Amino acid sequence: DSGVTQTPKHLITATGQRVTLRCSPRSGDLSVYWYQQSLDQGLQFLIQYYNGEERAKGNILERFSAQQFPDLHSELNLSSLELGDSALYFCASSVAPGQGDEQYFGPGTRLTVT
Amino acid sequence: AQSVTQPDIHITVSEGASLELRCNYSYGATPYLFWYVQSPGQGLQLLLKYFSGDTLVQGIKGFEAEFKRSQSSFNLRKPSVHWSDAAEYFCAVAPINYGGSQGNLIFGKGTKLSVKP
Numbered sequence: 001d002s003g004v005t006q007t008p009k010h011l012i013t014a015t016g017q018r019v020t021l022r023c024s025p026r027s028g029d030l031s032v033y034w035y036q037q038s039l040d041q042g043l044q045f046l047i048q049y050y051n052g053e054e055r056a057k058g059n060i061l062e063r064f065s066a067q068q069f070p071d072l073h074s075e076l077n078l079s080s081l082e083l084g085d086s087a088l089y090f091c092a093s094s095v096a097p098g099q100g101d102e103q104y105f106g107p108g109t110r111l112t113v114t
Numbered sequence: 115a116q117s118v119t120q121p122d123i124h125i126t127v128s129e130g131a132s133l134e135l136r137c138n139y140s141y142g143a144t145p146y147l148f149w150y151v152q153s154p155g156q157g158l159q160l161l162l163k164y165f166s167g168d169t170l171v172q173g174i175k176g177f178e179a180e181f182k183r184s185q186s187s188f189n190l191r192k193p194s195v196h197w198s199d200a201a202e203y204f205c206a207v208a209p210i211n212y213g214g215s216q217g218n219l220i221f222g223k224g225t226k227l228s229v230k231p
Contacts, residue, residue: 002157033218043204043221056218090157094217100146100165100208101217105157 003027004106006091012112018079021109025072025093031055032074033094033103034066038087049074050097081113116141116209120222127195128230135190135225137205146208147188148219149179153201161203164188175199200229 003026013019025032034046036059045058049068060066063081068074078085088108094101117140127133139145146165150158162173169181179190188205203226206219 002159004157031217035219042223045218045220048218058218092158096217098217100163102160102163103217103219105150105159107155107157 002104002106004091004093004104006089006106006109008109009107010110010112012114013081014114015081015083017081017113018077019081019111021076021078021089021091021111023074023076023091023093023106025074025091026104029093029095029104030072031094031097031101032068032072033092034060034074034076035090035092036087037090037108038084041087043090046076048097055097078111083113086111086113116145116207116220118205118207118220118222120203120205120225122225123223124226124228126228126230129197130194133190133192133195133199133227135203135205135227137188137190137222138186139188139205139207140186141207141209144181144183147179147181148206148208149173149177149188149190150204150206150221151175151201152204152224158204161190195227195229197229197231200227202226 005024031050033048037043046060048056066076090108092103092105119138148163149161202224204224205222
């Protein structure tokens with residue numbers, strides 16, 4: 001158990017819908033990262049927050065947005081869902097935001113878009 | 115562009131045999147290097163990491179990795195594989211950004227390890 005929690009574990013929804021994925025980082029970690037894992041694209045970095053502020057952006061679609069709240073939990077919002085958005089979405093956290101900091105991964109949320 | 119290549123999609127080894135998983139990276143400078151393992155239905159767990167210094171790094175579960183600058187490689191090894199090592203292994207780099215304020219990882223496509231009894 002990494003100490004990072006993600007809810008829900010599974011999510012099935014229809015095309016065009018909007019969903020919110022939630023992540024609670026490990027106690028004491030200030031930085032949160034979101035990654036998408038799909039069969040064709042592999043593991044891709046989406047976005048990073050540190051203490052409530054966006055720090056880095058990867059291959060995140062405009063239909064996707066995220067935020068980190070004052071209690072440090074983070075939410076990833078996915079809208080106008082398409083079949084290709086079906087994937088495993090991981091949240092990770094680290095103490096500090098830098099490149100050397102170990103990232104602890106949650107168990108993921110499996111999103112299925114039908 | 116920065117990239118990580120894991121040339122082997124799937125490897126099968128016998129229990130007790132040695133293992134080497136290959137990883138090559140493409141980057142202008144030596145990045146931070148990591149190996150993660152993902153068991154079925156689980157998140158990723160860090161096995162080991164390399165930043166600088168001794169090019170042979172030890173990790174958890176008996177794994178080690180060797181950094182070779184001349185080959186831009188960071189191969190993962192284990193002298194004797196156990197059935198519980200069956201999983202998917204990912205090599206990752208964290209590009210160095212001055213100021214150290216970004217920690218995103220770039221992952222390889224992964225190598226799936228099967229272990230024969």
